[in-house]
Amino acid sequence: MSESSEPSGEKFQNPVAGFGVTFKAMFKKRLTEQYPETQKVTAPRFHGRHQLNRHPDGLEKCVGCELCAWACPADAIYVEGADNTDEERYSPGERYGRVYQINYARCILCGLCIEACPTRALTMTNEFELANTTRESLIYTKDELLAGLEEGMVDSPHAIFPGMDEQDYYRGLVTESAPGTERQVAVSKGETDKEVDA
């Protein structure tokens, strides 16, 4: 059996140095987080769960271009675009995101997708409680990612603001839905059930 090459002095000093670290830590201020009883306040620009944003009248900003999916290094985003029609309009332009999924089992919250989005449809919130017990529940669908309705919004699909075009929406000329705007009847296949594609 070979003998250790460690000098006998070091054999004694190393454990003492190790206990020294423990001893010093005993007198430091404790940093126990009382989570989840006390919620941690994140930095304002913390990268948390994503959100699909709306225009001020409630139409969706996503145009289904898939640039976010191509920018994602973890292949966590799945998008299927579709054409708007006058009878069923989800966004002011030609196309919208019919299916949108983010797989939080893959996402590393790097933010490259939101940088790639040309319409600022995709941003990130400060929400970080994303853990769950099944892989399926970690795949967030469009229904879960789409922003809620604020004052003056009507849920999509609905008609474009009268007299406005897509460019006007991006110029900030549409500030709320037109009087009398009603939600259209959705006939295309949406994302009612979770489709495990991502």
Ligand code: SF4
């Ligand atoms: S935050 Fe990063 S990893 Fe997550 S979906 Fe966006 S690009 Fe992909």
Ligand code: SF4
């Ligand atoms: S979120 Fe942005 S980048 Fe992704 S499909 Fe929609 S418009 Fe394109």
